[in-house]
Amino acid sequence: MIEAVGLRYTYPDGTVGLDGVDLRVAAGSIVWVAGPSGGGKSTLVRLLCGIAGENGVVEGHVHVAGRPLRGIPRAGRPEHVGLVQQEPADQVVAGTIADELAFALESSGWAPDRVAARVAEAIGWAGLVVEGGGHPTWALSGGQVQRLVTAAALAAGARVLLLDEPFAQLDTDAIVALSERVRAFAADGGAVVLVEHRAEACLPLADRVVVLAEGRVALDAPSSAFVAGSAEVAALRRVGVHLPGVLSLADRAAPRPLSACRLAAAARPPVGGEVPPLLVARALTWSWPGATRPALDGVRLVVGPGERVAVLGRNGAGKSTLLDRIANDRAAVRTGRLVVVPQDPDLVLFRRTVYDELAYGLLEAGWSRDRVHARVMGLAGLLGVGGKLEAPPHALSRGQRLRVAVGAAWASRPELLVLDEPTAGQDAAHVAAMFDAITDDLGASALLFTTHDIGLALVRATRVVLLAGGRVVYDGPPAGATAKLGAAGLGVPEWVALCASRGLPPCDPDAVEVS
Amino acid sequence: MVALDPRVPLVLLGCLGCLVLAVDQTASLAGLAGVGVVALAGAGRGVPWLRVAAALAALVWSTALSQGLFYGDLPRVVWVQLGPIVLWREGVVHGLEQSLRFVALTTAGAAVAVRVPPDRLLLGLRALRVPGPLALMVAAALRFVPQVVRELWWVRASRASRGRAAWRRWPHQWLLLELELLVPVVARSWRRAAALAESLDSRGYDPDVARASWRPLRMRPGEVALVVGAVAGTAVVCGVRALFWAYGQDLFYAAPLRPLYAWARAWL
Numbered sequence: 183m184i185e186a187v188g189l190r191y192t193y194p195d196g197t198v199g200l201d202g203v204d205l206r207v208a209a210g211s212i213v214w215v216a217g218p219s220g221g222g223k224s225t226l227v228r229l230l231c232g233i234a235g236e237n238g239v240v241e242g243h244v245h246v247a248g249r250p251l252r253g254i255p256r257a258g259r260p261e262h263v264g265l266v267q268q269e270p271a272d273q274v275v276a277g278t279i280a281d282e283l284a285f286a287l288e289s290s291g292w293a294p295d296r297v298a299a300r301v302a303e304a305i306g307w308a309g310l311v312v313e314g315g316g317h318p319t320w321a322l323s324g325g326q327v328q329r330l331v332t333a334a335a336l337a338a339g340a341r342v343l344l345l346d347e348p349f350a351q352l353d354t355d356a357i358v359a360l361s362e363r364v365r366a367f368a369a370d371g372g373a374v375v376l377v378e379h380r381a382e383a384c385l386p387l388a389d390r391v392v393v394l395a396e397g398r399v400a401l402d403a404p405s406s407a408f409v410a411g412s413a414e415v416a417a418l419r420r421v422g423v424h425l426p427g428v429l430s431l432a433d434r435a436a437p438r439p440l441s442a443c444r445l446a447a448a449a450r451p452p453v454g455g456e457v458p459p460l461l462v463a464r465a466l467t468w469s470w471p472g473a474t475r476p477a478l479d480g481v482r483l484v485v486g487p488g489e490r491v492a493v494l495g496r497n498g499a500g501k502s503t504l505l506d507r508i509a510n511d512r513a514a515v516r517t518g519r520l521v522v523v524p525q526d527p528d529l530v531l532f533r534r535t536v537y538d539e540l541a542y543g544l545l546e547a548g549w550s551r552d553r554v555h556a557r558v559m560g561l562a563g564l565l566g567v568g569g570k571l572e573a574p575p576h577a578l579s580r581g582q583r584l585r586v587a588v589g590a591a592w593a594s595r596p597e598l599l600v601l602d603e604p605t606a607g608q609d610a611a612h613v614a615a616m617f618d619a620i621t622d623d624l625g626a627s628a629l630l631f632t633t634h635d636i637g638l639a640l641v642r643a644t645r646v647v648l649l650a651g652g653r654v655v656y657d658g659p660p661a662g663a664t665a666k667l668g669a670a671g672l673g674v675p676e677w678v679a680l681c682a683s684r685g686l687p688p689c690d691p692d693a694v695e696v697s
Numbered sequence: 698m699v700a701l702d703p704r705v706p707l708v709l710l711g712c713l714g715c716l717v718l719a720v721d722q723t724a725s726l727a728g729l730a731g732v733g734v735v736a737l738a739g740a741g742r743g744v745p746w747l748r749v750a751a752a753l754a755a756l757v758w759s760t761a762l763s764q765g766l767f768y769g770d771l772p773r774v775v776w777v778q779l780g781p782i783v784l785w786r787e788g789v790v791h792g793l794e795q796s797l798r799f800v801a802l803t804t805a806g807a808a809v810a811v812r813v814p815p816d817r818l819l820l821g822l823r824a825l826r827v828p829g830p831l832a833l834m835v836a837a838a839l840r841f842v843p844q845v846v847r848e849l850w851w852v853r854a855s856r857a858s859r860g861r862a863a864w865r866r867w868p869h870q871w872l873l874l875e876l877e878l879l880v881p882v883v884a885r886s887w888r889r890a891a892a893l894a895e896s897l898d899s900r901g902y903d904p905d906v907a908r909a910s911w912r913p914l915r916m917r918p919g920e921v922a923l924v925v926g927a928v929a930g931t932a933v934v935c936g937v938r939a940l941f942w943a944y945g946q947d948l949f950y951a952a953p954l955r956p957l958y959a960w961a962r963a964w965l
Contacts, residue, residue: 233898257901265899272889273896277814281912285816288909289901297911319814334900509854521858528885529848530855532877546860576884594859 183209183373184230184263184342188242191225191397199225199238201397205375209341212364212374214388214405216381216423218609219581222397223377224268227344230375231265246342260286263342264335268350268580268607270327279305279322280315282330286338300337308333309359324497325356332360336367343367346377349384350606351525353496353634354673357383379609381423382637382675395421423609460518460598460628461485461508468507468514477503479652485598487626492639494632494663495649496671501632504649505602508630518597525603527587531575536567536586539575543594557593564619565589566612581608585616592620601631605638617642636667637675648672702916703821706809708924712931713805717798719938723790725964726797733804740811748850753804757796764792810839824914829904837893841886852881937961 184207191200200222207213215223230244232251244251246262254262267273276282283304287297305315308329313322322330328348336343343364349357357380365387368374378384385391385405391414393401400421407414466481477500485491493501502525508515509522521543523530533539540561544554562568565585570578575586584604592599599620605613613635620629621642633639639646639660646663648656648670656666667674717729737749765776768788776786813821815836822832856878902908916924941961943949 228895231899233895256898256903257906259899260901263899265895267892267895269889269892272892275814275819275893275897276816281814281816284911285902286900288911289903291909292911294909294911294913301911331896338901519858522855524851524855526885528881528888529851530881531884532852532856532881534877543859576880591859596858 183207183211183247184375185245186226186230186242187245189226189229189244190241191222191229192239192241194237198397200229202242203394203397203399205230205392205399207342207373207375209371209373210368211390212368212376212388213390213392214384215375215377215392215394216379216384216418217394217400218421218423219607219612220579221394221421223394224346225397226394227265227267227346227375227377230342230344231263232259233265257290260290260335260338260340262340263344264332264338264340265344265346266328266332266335266348267346270324270331270348273331274319274327277318277320278315279308279310279313279317279319279330282319283308283315283334283337286334290338292338304333304337307336307363309363323356324351325353325359328352328356329360329363332363336372341372343372343374344377345374347379347607348376349378349380351497351603351634353671354636354675355671356497358673361387379423379607380635381610391418393418393421393423423611457487457626459484459486461515461520461630462517463508463515466504466507466511466514468503468511470503475652477652478507481649481652481654483647483654483657485628485630487597487628488624489645490621490624490629490631490643491645491647492631492633492643492660493647493649494634494636494639494667494670494672499649499670500652501649502602503652505600505630505632508600520598520600521591521594521596522600523584523587523591523602523604525606527580527584528576530587530591531583534574535572536562536575536578537571539586539590540593542590547595561589561593561619564615566615581612584608585612588616589619592623596627598628598630601629603633604631605633605635613638636672637678640664640678701813702914702920703813703817704824704914704916705920705924706813707818707821707825709927710805710809712927714802715931715935717801719935720965721794722964723793723797726794726801730797730801730804733801733808736808737804737811740808749804753800757793757800760796760799761789761792764795765789806839807842810842813839815839820908820910820914823908829906833897833904837890841889844889845882845886848882848885849878852878934965938965941965 184205186203186205189200189203189205190198192198203222203226205213205226215226217223229240230251232244232254246254249262251259251263274282275285280301283301284297287300292300301315305311308326310317310322310326310330310333313326319327319330328351332343332345332348345364348360352360361383364374364376376384376388385408388405391401391403391405391408392399401414401417403414408418409415461483463481463483466478466483467476468478469476481500481504483491483504493504495501505522505524508517509520531539533542537558540558541554544557549557558571559568562571565588567578567582567586567589570582575583578586584607588601588604591601604616608616617638631643640663641660643660645658646656646660647654648663648666650670655669656663664674664678713729713732717726720726720729734753762784765784765786765788766782768785768791770787773785773787775783776789777784809818818839819832819836822835823829827835856874937957938961940949940954941958944954944958
C-alpha cells in the first residue's frame, strides 16, 4: 500500500535525519515504528506524507498504491494518505467537529452534499455522535481530540494512516478506543504506520515492528517474535525501548516463574512524623469559566518531605487542573518553594544553551562555578543530554527538551517538584534515568507528578492519588491502588495483573527476569 | 460571535481600525476602547479578566505618564509640578490618545481571535478578497494570540520559581532576562505554527487555490444591515474628518458645513 525506498533526509545544517530507510507496509497491516527519541521516527512519517522536504534535502522515493507520492497533487493527497502528528490540539483548524472533518474534503473540492454524508460517517467513526457535528472542538477531551484529528485525516478516504505518538497523552480507555478504530481501519484494508513510545499499547496492536535508531532501520521483525528473552527484545533494549507487556505475553504462552523482582516499596522512605508538610490543599474546589461542573471538587492533598506522589486519572479527571491550582492558587493551596514543569517543556526553557539552562537555578542559589559545573555535568549525563550542552534547548527533540526542563527545575533545588505528564513522548530508558536522577537526590524535598503510565506510578511513587470527575477516589500506597484503578475509570496493565496473580506487589517490569 | 458570518466581525474590526485612526478626541477614543472591551467581554471563554484589566490599565497609565513627563512639542501647559518634575497636560492627553487606540484595537482583535474559529476566519478573509497566503497568515496569527498571552504568563512564573526575583538585579541583567523570556514563547509559537501548517498541508490545503466550502458564507438580513451601517457610519466619520482636515489646512471651506466643523472639533 505504501512503500519507501532508500529514503534519506538531510537537514539544512547537514545533519542526516534519515539514512536510506526502506519500508513497505501492505494493505491490512499495522507497523509499529519504535526507537529512541531523535532516531528519525517523526521525520519518517512526515516524509511518507510528503511534507517534510521544504527545508532539507529528500532523496529516495515514496509510492502509495503504486503511484509516486510526488506525482499526486497536493489537493488529492488526503484521498491517499492521512497524517496525525504529535500535539493533536495544535492541528485542529476548525471551530466545530463537523467543520474539522470537512476541511480536507473542502480542499479536495468535494460537493457539499457528499461532504455532509462523509462528515456524518466520520463522526460515527470517531465516536462523537453524542457530541454531534456542531460541538465546539475546544470543548473536547484529549482522547476525543485525538479521535477527531484521526477521523479528519481519514475523512477524504485515505487508505494509509500515519500516526505520530497518538497515545502519548491518552489514558488507558482512550488508547483502547483509538486502538479499536485503528485495528478496524486495517481490517478494512488500510495500512497503518504507528510511531509511538508506549510499547504496551503498540505491541498487541501491530503485526510488525520496525526500530529506527540514528536514522536507520535497526530491526524489522514480526511482533510475534517479541517475547521475553528473545533476541528481538534484547535488540530493542539496546536502543532504549523496553517492553513491559512482553512479560505477560510470554507468560500466557508458557507460564514460568518470575524471579528477581525488584520491589519499588523497598526503596520508599518513611513519611510523616513531626515534619511539616510541603503542600497542603484542603477541600480544593475549582471550576473553569463556562464549565458546567467543577474541574476539582473538594480535593484534599497533603504532601510531606521525601514523598513521591503520583496523580492518576482519565483524560479530564482534573489532574492538570490540580497542578495548575497548586501552582497558582495561593489562597487555597499552601506549599513550600515549588517548581512546576508543564506538559509543554518549551514554556520553561529560556536560556541560550542547555548548560546555561541546567546551571541557572544553581547560580541563582549562589553556588560556585566549579560546583555548578560538576553538578551540571552529572545531571546532563543522567538525563542523556551530555552531548548537547552547547546546543540551544529549543533545537532539541521533544523528549530531550522535556528532560532538560525537568533537570533545570530539579537543579534549582525546589522543596516540591511538580511534573505534569513527564513521560509523554519519552522512551522508557530515559524516563527511568530521569526518575532515578530525581529519586536518588530527593532528600527532604518531594515530587508530585501526573501520568497516564500506571506502571510508572505504581513503581516510582511512594503514594498514589486517583482522581475521577475532579474528586479523589483513592489516596494511599501504590499496592492498594491497583484494586481502586477501576473506580477512577482506569484499566489494570497486564503485567500488574500478572504480579497480583502471583501475590506480588507491583514491581519494575524492566528488572524482572523470567527464569 | 460564533454564529455570525465571519465577514461581519472582520468588517467591524476594520471599521474600528479606521475610526481609531480618524479620531483624536480622548472621549471618543475612550468610547471606541470601550467598544473593544465590551466585545472582548462578550467573547467570554478563557479570558483572564483581572490580568487583562490590570495590563490595560497599566498600559494606559504608563503611556500617559511617560508622555506627560517627556512631551516636547509646543505649546504645552504645566499640569502638575513637583519640584523639578513637570507633568505636561498635552503630553498626558497625547499618551491617553495613543494608549486608547491601542486598547481599542487589541481588545477588539482579541475578541475576534477568541471567538471566530480559524477555518471560518480564513473563509471570511478569502471572501473579503484577501490574498490566500496573507489570509492564512492572519487567521493563524489571530488564533494564537490568546495562547501566546497565556504562555507568557507561564514562562514568567516558571522563571520566578527557579531563582531570584527579576527586579533584584542590575538593570541591564534584568533587561536581558526579560528579553530571554520571549524565547520560549517565540519557539512555542513557531512550533505550533509549523504543526498547523503541516496539518493544513497534509489535508490538501493550498493557499493559492480557491477552496470549496460545504457551508458557504451567507449573511442574514440583520448582519447585512449591521455591516452596511458600520461601513456607512465609518465612511461618514472619515469623510467629516477629511473635510475638517481640509478646512484646517485652508484647502476647502464651505459655510453651510459650519455645524459639521463644530461637531468634528468637539468629537473627532
